[in-house]
Amino acid sequence: MKIGFYTSTFNDRPLEEVVDFAASAGFDAIEIDVGGHIKTPDKVRSAVALARERGLFVSSITYFGNQLDADNAKRKDLRSRTSEFAQAIGEAGVPILVIFPGRNDEGSDEANYDDFAAYTNGLIAETATSGLIFAIENWPGPKDNFVGTTPKGYEELFKRIPDRRFGLEFDPSHFLRIGVDPYQALEDVKDRIAILHAKDTAIDPAVQQAVGYHGKGWWQYKLPGLGLLDWTKFLRQAVSYGFDGTISIEHEDAAYGWPGKDLEARKEGERVGLSYLRNTLNKL
Template identity: 85%
Template sequence: MRIGFYTSTFNDRPLEEVVDFAASAGFDAIEIDVGGHIKTPDRVKAAVSLARERNLFVSSITYFGNQLDADNAKRKDLRSRTAEFAQAIGETGVPVFVIFPGRNDDASDDVNYDDFATYVNGLIAETASSGLTFAIENWPGPKDNFVGTTPKGYEELFKRIPDRRFALEFDPSHFLRTGIDPYLALDAVKDRIAILHAKDTAVDATALQAVGYHGKGWWQYKLPGLGLLDWSRFLKQARSYGFDGTISIEHEDAAYGWPGKDLETRKEGERVGLGYLRTVLDKL
């Protein structure tokens, strides 16, 4: 397995500086954020080349946005731009394009699932020549209601999108705070994992008791190894399914400078995550 990180932690720094750091710190791979480090489809090739010149594997390119936005104009614009990025990414040979399903709050669940599935099936058909894989992360969104981000949601999408070029960027941290067993969730989708996000979650039991699941301040995202997940168990489980792809650290740990605080502290967080994951993998 390769270990990389998602560049969004350094969206205030130029990509050249970010990939220089990744290479010097000993990472194998990089996951590039469109919003922070690419911006437009015509810049995809140059961004990928920057990373490859430093012998970094570009595991994926990630593009935020609500693909089911209730505003028809916004949805149409995002989907048009997504298609342009898909074409550009496919031409570089980067294997995975991560997008987010979102939700149309004005439509039913079935309409949301049908709409997103029809859209993704179209993207898959349009990129047949490149073989690009489209993945969604199980981040439930700012309202915790994005479609396709729970085990039940996965079932709904997979029965509508049977092609294996639709897969998951599996992030256990979100399940840890939403009451879903991440190990059971991983087992249920073992043949549809494109990339793993390395992020953990810590829970403050006293705060949880005080405010309940719908309250605030009882959980925090952490670097791998600093939260509740048993990473040895999790990665051994993934390997048993034949996963040998990229583990991408998504650094959102406030104790290590996130978001956008001291740069050296953020870099140290990435190094801490890398060192921990190397140790875990060495012992598997």
């Protein structure tokens, strides 16, 4: 199993500097953020080459955006650009493109699921030659209402997108804060996991009691091992299902310089996450 990190934590730094750090710190892999480090489809090949020159496996490339945007022009533009990126990423030999389903607030749940499924099935057909895998992360979005980001949502999407080239970037931290058991959720989708995000969540019961679920400040994203998740249990569970892919740290821990604050603190956070995950894997 490879350990990498998602480059969005360093979107203020050039990719060359980021991959140099990843290699020197002992990471095996890198997950590259389009918005911060690639920008346009024609830059995919050079970005991937930069990482590979440092001996890093490019586990995935992640393209942020609401693929169901209610604004027709924005949706068409994002989807067109996603197709261009998919072609370039497949040609570069990167195995996974991570996207976000989003939601059209003007449509029903069923319409949203039907639309995203039809679109994704089209992407899968377009990239048959490269065999690119499309994965969605279970981030529920800024309004906590993105489709396909809960166990029920997975069920709705998988019955509409049966191809195994559609899967998940499974992030347990989001489930911890929305009240879903991450271990059961992993069990339910064990044959559709493309990549794991290593991020944890801490919850302050006193603040939660004071402000409730819709209040602020009662939960925080943390580096793996600094929140509520039992990582030994979680990773042992993933291994038992045959998962042997990449664990990608998504560093959003405010105690280690996120977002965009002290650079050395952010780097130290990545090192802390790497050390913890290495030690955990060694005990499995």
